[in-house]
Amino acid sequence: MRLTDSTQLPLTSFGHEPFWLTIAKALFVFVLLVVLTLFTIVFERKVVSWMQQRTGPNRVGPRGYLQSLADGLKLALKEEIIPALADKPVYILAPVVSAVPAFLAFSVIPFGPKVNVGGHETALQLTDMPIGVLFILACSSVGVFGIVLAGWSSGSTYPLLGALRSAAQVISYEVAMGLSFVAVFLYAGSLSTSEIVAAQHDRWFIITLPISFLIYAVAMVGETNRAPFDLPEAESELVGGFHTEYTSLKFAMFFLAEYINVITVSALATTMFLGGWRPPPFLSRVEFLSTGYFPIVWFLLKVVGFIFFFIWLRGTLPRLRYDQFMKLGWKVLIPVSLVWILLVAAIRTLTNQVPSSRDRFTYIALFMAVVFAVFLVWPQKKAPTEEEVEAESALVPVEQGGFPLPPLDLVVPPMPRSLQLTPTSPPNSEEAPRG
Amino acid sequence: MLQYYLPIIVLFVLAFGFAAFSVGAASFTGPKRYNRAKYDAYECGIEPAPQPMGGGRFPIKFYLTAMLFIVFDIEIIFLYPWAVAFGRLGVFGLVEMVLFIATVFVAYAYVWRRGGLEWD
Numbered sequence: 001m002r003l004t005d006s007t008q009l010p011l012t013s014f015g016h017e018p019f020w021l022t023i024a025k026a027l028f029v030f031v032l033l034v035v036l037t038l039f040t041i042v043f044e045r046k047v048v049s050w051m052q053q054r055t056g057p058n059r060v061g062p063r064g065y066l067q068s069l070a071d072g073l074k075l076a077l078k079e080e081i082i083p084a085l086a087d088k089p090v091y092i093l094a095p096v097v098s099a100v101p102a103f104l105a106f107s108v109i110p111f112g113p114k115v116n117v118g119g120h121e122t123a124l125q126l127t128d129m130p131i132g133v134l135f136i137l138a139c140s141s142v143g144v145f146g147i148v149l150a151g152w153s154s155g156s157t158y159p160l161l162g163a164l165r166s167a168a169q170v171i172s173y174e175v176a177m178g179l180s181f182v183a184v185f186l187y188a189g190s191l192s193t194s195e196i197v198a199a200q201h202d203r204w205f206i207i208t209l210p211i212s213f214l215i216y217a218v219a220m221v222g223e224t225n226r227a228p229f230d231l232p233e234a235e236s237e238l239v240g241g242f243h244t245e246y247t248s249l250k251f252a253m254f255f256l257a258e259y260i261n262v263i264t265v266s267a268l269a270t271t272m273f274l275g276g277w278r279p280p281p282f283l284s285r286v287e288f289l290s291t292g293y294f295p296i297v298w299f300l301l302k303v304v305g306f307i308f309f310f311i312w313l314r315g316t317l318p319r320l321r322y323d324q325f326m327k328l329g330w331k332v333l334i335p336v337s338l339v340w341i342l343l344v345a346a347i348r349t350l351t352n353q354v355p356s357s358r359d360r361f362t363y364i365a366l367f368m369a370v371v372f373a374v375f376l377v378w379p380q381k382k383a384p385t386e387e388e389v390e391a392e393s394a395l396v397p398v399e400q401g402g403f404p405l406p407p408l409d410l411v412v413p414p415m416p417r418s419l420q421l422t423p424t425s426p427p428n429s430e431e432a433p434r435g
Numbered sequence: 436m437l438q439y440y441l442p443i444i445v446l447f448v449l450a451f452g453f454a455a456f457s458v459g460a461a462s463f464t465g466p467k468r469y470n471r472a473k474y475d476a477y478e479c480g481i482e483p484a485p486q487p488m489g490g491g492r493f494p495i496k497f498y499l500t501a502m503l504f505i506v507f508d509i510e511i512i513f514l515y516p517w518a519v520a521f522g523r524l525g526v527f528g529l530v531e532m533v534l535f536i537a538t539v540f541v542a543y544a545y546v547w548r549r550g551g552l553e554w555d
Binding site: 014016023027082085092095096099100103107126127128129134156164167168171174175178183186239245248249250252253322323326334335349353 | 438439440441442443445446447449450451453454455457458460461462464465466467468473474475476477478493496497500501503504507508511514515518519521522525526528529532533536540543547552553554
């Protein structure tokens, strides 16, 4: 137990409060998530419309802020359709399997220091355990089941493709996500979220471990299937992805789960790298800003900042191709994070084991020399000779097992419309302007 | 030990109740207007492609990705306790982990080389 100040309770205190307090906190988390979801949907539409220079929703409620509530009501009043080919029990179960773990993942997120509720000291956190972050990862893994079951049980092509893509995508990026946490645990010496927040008392981990943060920031977007990694729901390819066959409130459950996942990964990023509910270090001496209920404001500010980052990405970046996406996950994020973990561990060992800074420099110089030597003797890939290039690009006729190819000197004929617009140019000539 | 999980069970009951209620209520709140076309699989208006029983076949790449995921997830599961206990392990812990990651890296390099990470 290495808490650095008196604003937090030790890990063993969780779960010992009266039952009514547990229920109150669970209700608070539940309501917070639903309200944040409603907020996020309007916020997203407003921000995207602002980035695209349109007005966005502005009819329901003051300046359109009740839009997502109205959307939810509308969904409830829509006809429920279960496709004839669907596997009915699984089809009905899938939205529940998707939504419930999304709620549960938030239960170990700390959103404030200890407070006094009705004479009981309690942490502003539903619960915490020695394996807190592992629990969040487990919940996000179970959430994938909901998506896969939904796609599989719909008995339709597009949902199945979307579900498969989604499963492959989430598990690929979960590896990168899991690896990005290792350096944090190394510094915090714990997997419990409240102790990780306590370990960031003096310095946030985003400053100590910037590469981990970058890897996590990419992985969390891939993990939640959000743009530019929204391939499972790519509208132009897969209609709506895994939830194509869902209507009414079942569809709303998937929507809710997606947005809660966005909120949870943002909250997790806040907890792991931005000091959780702690105020910025230069304000941490101000008693009123770092004790009691006020830190919830810091927490929410940081989370909303991350949500804005998600929306910003959606407004800026086009969707990746699937092979580019998998390449980024498996060939960039994983090796980079493995090397980064070893680097952090080596530096950590050096600072712990070697007291004098001169010896440290010797070790670092030695390491650099080894890296440089390896770099020098590393075999260079030779550029292919001309014959090899020719042999590679030579076309094999279809009779000998080659691929059928269309004639490669095809010229696209000019558009008839462009010919009408410029009557001076001779029809059907090569030089006609192309639309 | 189990006291940590009691609040999670409470939240689970809340969330499950909410989700089950919503999914259950959906069939009562909406209208019901039968039309056979509505119950077809959605394929942009064309005649739906016949579905093979039992889901049919899909690319082997997905299985491969799942197996690679298991390899790396197990690696992560070994990394977590190591990271937590790192302060007490000293130089020994570092050397052991370098050896372990190097071993997994050989498998990783092999998969990369054999084109297991290509997606086309």
